[in-house]
Structures are given as structure tokens and as C-alpha cells.
Amino acid sequence: MDGPDFSLEQSLIAQGARRIAGVDEVGRGPLAGPVTAAAVVLDPSAIPDGLNDSKKLTEKKRIALLEALQDCAEISVAHASVEEIDEINILRASHLAMERAVAGLSVPPDHLLIDGNLIPRGLTIPAQAVVKGDGRSVSIAAASIAAKIARDMIMRDLAQQFPGYGWESNAGYPSKSHISALQNIGVTPHHRRSFKPVHNILCKDKSVTP
Structure with a gap:
């Protein structure tokens, strides 16, 4: 089968898990904006068709899938701010966003499926790291869709406040x-100062404190 399926979840259900959340984040690479994570608990009897890694879907398809998920799944979205990214580093901030997304679910899950090769250290729920999980687990794929749409909306809103950086289309990535x-207009409060391209510009601009 091409794309993610429910087999990881089915294995956990066979072991007694009843409430399984897929967890994913988006926004580790951008130079601006928060890092965003989502935790999604699917209803095994009502899984929308077409769930996949958000990067492999069109925006139209992502929005349609999110609307379907809102009718049949529980979704929690959370963020870690630019200030937190600069203070504790992007990996830890992405894990913090994941921890917050899980904490936002109405009832703690029995088990978590986490995209990537690391389990956030602040989680106390049994968890499994799944490398390239958004292409293997529909629960993680659903989380990737919810996180991406939420973060893209934030960056579009910020693009209205800070025009010229193209955030409405590049979502803060270093296009x-x-x-x-960055070089011509300068650094905004929403840029990640710990990221090298931003840091280097701040160091060159004596009028701005790095």
C-alpha cells in the first residue's frame, strides 16, 4: 500500500491500547515564526480516506482532510514561540510544542506515535518514535496536516503585519x-535570532542588538 496505514495503531490496539494519538510538528526549518505541533486521536471506525504526509498533499486536499478530521477525530494544536526556540534550541522547542499538543487533548491517550527518532523527554505517556511516521501512520499523517495548516495560517497573518518577506507563500522558510x-528590510521580532542567517545579519547591523 502506498502511503500511511493503520497497522501501527492496530498492533497497539491488539495489545490493549484504546486511545492512540499521532503526534507531529512542522516548522523546524524556517527562519521566522513559531514551531507548531499537533496531536490527533482518530476514530478507528471513521478514518478519512487520503490521509498522508502533509508535504505530499495540495493545500486544497489538506484543508478538505482537516475538515473531515474535525468531524470524526480529536485534534489538539500547540506551539513553541520564537523566544522559546532561541532560548532552548529548535529541537527542544519542537518537543515542547509536541508535549503541549498532547497535554491539550481532553483525555490522556494510552499510547503516542511520535514522528521522528526521538521521544520528547517531557512526555509521561507510553510512546513510540516512528521515523518518517507521517508516511507510515495515518494518525501521524493527520497530525502533520493539522500542524501545517495551523502554522501556515499564523504565517499568513504575520505576512499582513510584516509585508515583504513572502511569509504568505514561503511560511518563513529561507527562500x-x-x-x-532580511538583508534589505531587516530583522523582525518574529525572526529566530539563533538561526545563522538571521544572527549573521544582526551581527553586521550595528544598529540592532543581536
Whole structure:
């Protein structure tokens, strides 16, 4: 089968788990904006068709799937701020966002399926790290969709407040136009100062404190 399926979840159900959450994050690579995570608990009897890694879906398909998920799944979305990213590093901040997303669920899950090769250290629920999980587990794929849509909406909103950086299309990632705007317009409060391209510009600009 091409794309994620429910087999990891089915194995956990066979072991007695009743409430399984897929967890994923988006936004580790951008130079601006928060890192966003989602935790999704699917209803095994009502899983929308077409769930996949959010990067492999069109925006239209992602939105349609999120609308379907909102009718049949529990979704919790959370963030870690630019200030937190700069203070504790992007990996720890992405894990913090995941921990917050799990904590936002109405009832703690029995088990977590976490995208990646590390389990956030602040989680106390049994968890399994799943490398490339958004392409293997529909629960993680659902979380990737919810996280991406939420973060894209934040970046579009910030693009209205800080025009010229192209955040409405690049979502804060280091595109050519974004790097050019950083050099020509300058650093905003929403840029990650610990990231090298931003840090280097701040160091060159004596009028801004790094």
C-alpha cells in the first residue's frame, strides 16, 4: 500500500491500547515564526480516506482532510514561540510544542506515535518514535496536516503585519526572496535570532542588538 496505514495503531490496539494519538510538528526549518505541533486521536471506525504526509498533499486536499478530521477525530494544536526556540534550541522547542499538543487533548491517550527518532523527554505517556511516521501512520499523517495548516495560517497573518518577506507563500522558510528581504528590510521580532542567517545579519547591523 502506498502511503500511511493503520497497522501501527492496530498492533497497539491488539495489545490493549484504546486511545492512540499521532503526534507531529512542522516548522523546524524556517527562519521566522513559531514551531507548531499537533496531536490527533482518530476514530478507528471513521478514518478519512487520503490521509498522508502533509508535504505530499495540495493545500486544497489538506484543508478538505482537516475538515473531515474535525468531524470524526480529536485534534489538539500547540506551539513553541520564537523566544522559546532561541532560548532552548529548535529541537527542544519542537518537543515542547509536541508535549503541549498532547497535554491539550481532553483525555490522556494510552499510547503516542511520535514522528521522528526521538521521544520528547517531557512526555509521561507510553510512546513510540516512528521515523518518517507521517508516511507510515495515518494518525501521524493527520497530525502533520493539522500542524501545517495551523502554522501556515499564523504565517499568513504575520505576512499582513510584516509585508515583504513572502511569509504568505514561503511560511518563513529561507527562500531567496526571504533572505533578500532580511538583508534589505531587516530583522523582525518574529525572526529566530539563533538561526545563522538571521544572527549573521544582526551581527553586521550595528544598529540592532543581536
